[in-house]
Amino acid sequence: xxxxxxxxxxxxxxxxxxxxxxxxxxxxxxxxxxxxxxxxxxxxxxxxxxxxxxxxxxxxxxxxxxxxxxxxxxxxxxxxxxxxxxxxxxxxxxxxxxxxxxxxxxxxxxxxxxxxxxxxxxxxxxxxxxxxxxxxxxxxxxxxxxxxxxxxxxxxxxxxxxxxxxxxxxxxxxxxxxxxxxxxxxxxxxxxxxxxxxxxxxxxxxxxxxxxxxxxxxxxxxxxxxxxxxxxxxxxxxxxxxxxxxxxxxxxxxxxxxxxxxxxxxxxxxxxxxxxxxxxxxxxxxxxxxxxxxxxxxxxxxxxxxxxxxxxxxxxxxxxxxxxxxxxxxxxxxxxxxxxxxxxxxxxxxxxxxxxxxxxxxxxxxxxxxxxxxxxxxxxxxxxxxxxxxxxxx
Numbered sequence: 001x002x003x004x005x006x007x008x009x010x011x012x013x014x015x016x017x018x019x020x021x022x023x024x025x026x027x028x029x030x031x032x033x034x035x036x037x038x039x040x041x042x043x044x045x046x047x048x049x050x051x052x053x054x055x056x057x058x059x060x061x062x063x064x065x066x067x068x069x070x071x072x073x074x075x076x077x078x079x080x081x082x083x084x085x086x087x088x089x090x091x092x093x094x095x096x097x098x099x100x101x102x103x104x105x106x107x108x109x110x111x112x113x114x115x116x117x118x119x120x121x122x123x124x125x126x127x128x129x130x131x132x133x134x135x136x137x138x139x140x141x142x143x144x145x146x147x148x149x150x151x152x153x154x155x156x157x158x159x160x161x162x163x164x165x166x167x168x169x170x171x172x173x174x175x176x177x178x179x180x181x182x183x184x185x186x187x188x189x190x191x192x193x194x195x196x197x198x199x200x201x202x203x204x205x206x207x208x209x210x211x212x213x214x215x216x217x218x219x220x221x222x223x224x225x226x227x228x229x230x231x232x233x234x235x236x237x238x239x240x241x242x243x244x245x246x247x248x249x250x251x252x253x254x255x256x257x258x259x260x261x262x263x264x265x266x267x268x269x270x271x272x273x274x275x276x277x278x279x280x281x282x283x284x285x286x287x288x289x290x291x292x293x294x295x296x297x298x299x300x301x302x303x304x305x306x307x308x309x310x311x312x313x314x315x316x317x318x319x320x321x322x323x324x325x326x327x328x329x330x331x332x333x334x335x336x337x338x339x340x341x342x343x344x345x346x347x348x349x350x351x352x353x354x355x356x357x358x359x360x361x362x363x364x365x366x367x368x369x370x371x372x373x374x375x376x377x378x379x380x381x382x383x384x385x386x387x388x389x390x391x392x393x394x
Contacts, residue, residue: 006288013172014282015295018273021326026076033079036086037094045307047263049198052304054255054264060297068240069293071274075266077226081218092206097215098260104220106253115245118232124347125354125377126233131337132358133230134330141327148320159328171281171329178321189316198307200262223266225371231269238278275333350381
């Protein structure tokens with residue numbers, strides 16, 4: 001009953017936008033990963049069932065219990081790794097690798113070592129990391145004008161007017177205007193929507209050292225470095241430092257372990273969709289933003305149950321609409337992240353380096369720019385502090 005009382009239209013819209021952005025931006029990569037292991041259409045549907053159910057329950061239940069916006073997503077870079085490395089492995093070996101990676105993530109949470117590492121990262125570096133991750137979506141919002149100038153201009157005008165006249169409803173109004181615009185122009189692909197329930201398919205895991213090295217280890221590394229690392233940064237930048245990170249990591253690892261035989265390859269903390277549901281656009285009151293996360297989780301569960309139907313519904317929106325609504329919804333979080341990152345002059349240059357390296361999208365050894373941004377920023381901070389301490393001692 002408290003959830004229904006706290007729920008608002010902006011919060012529900014934030015949850016829907018989070019699903020829209022998170023799903024449509026990477027579902028094709030998940031399909032490619034499944035196909036790399038020879039998945040049939042029935043198995044792909046099972047993957048959607050397992051991932052939707054896992055993300056939904058791991059998002060909605062902790063959010064309701066803790067009254068904080070917990071956001072869990074699938075590992076997009078993990079899916080990309082699997083799509084490339086999966087050739088030559090069967091679905092059974094893939095499932096075995098998913099389970100080994102999930103066990104390692106559970107151990108990272110149970111032992112608390114990952115949270116201890118995160119506690120040593122300065123707030124400025126963490127905020128710059130988050131801003132760098134999200135800034136690419138801000139850029140994509142305006143790059144979409146190259147192919148859909150009228151749509152992007154309309155959304156920008158509605159958003160700016162909404163921010164001035166009805167701040168709480170700026171994003172819902174922008175999304176509504178965009179849907180109406182695309183609907184009138186016949187740009188919504190409703191023909192791909194058809195009613196169909198997803199049926200879970202169990203795959204017996206097969207464990208081999210080859211799959212463990214080639215699949216499980218890279219999946220674990222990229223999920224921790226490229227997903228959980230910026231995910232924690234998003235949580236702390238939004239002011240939810242009291243969230244039990246280690247316990248949440250253990251939950252995602254355990255859920256992946258249970259659902260892996262049905263296709264859940266990796267569940268992890270979210271950064272991009274978390275920023276949408278943790279910002280002021282979701283709710284002015286931070287204590288009520290959990291309703292956005294719960295709404296997101298419930299929609300994910302629907303995706304799992306009605307896999308093909310919801311997939312068609314979400315992918316019916318034009319790519320430019322998705323890019324623009326994501327960028328506009330994240331403007332406030334990007335601005336706040338940069339403000340915190342650059343506020344302290346002592347940390348300004350290391351934070352700026354973190355931001356730029358993360359924004360660059362550079363990937364080394366299969367590990368994404370989020371990890372290397374933190375490494376570069378921490379190295380710059382160490383050099384500055386080490387030099388300052390030597391001068392002081394002299």
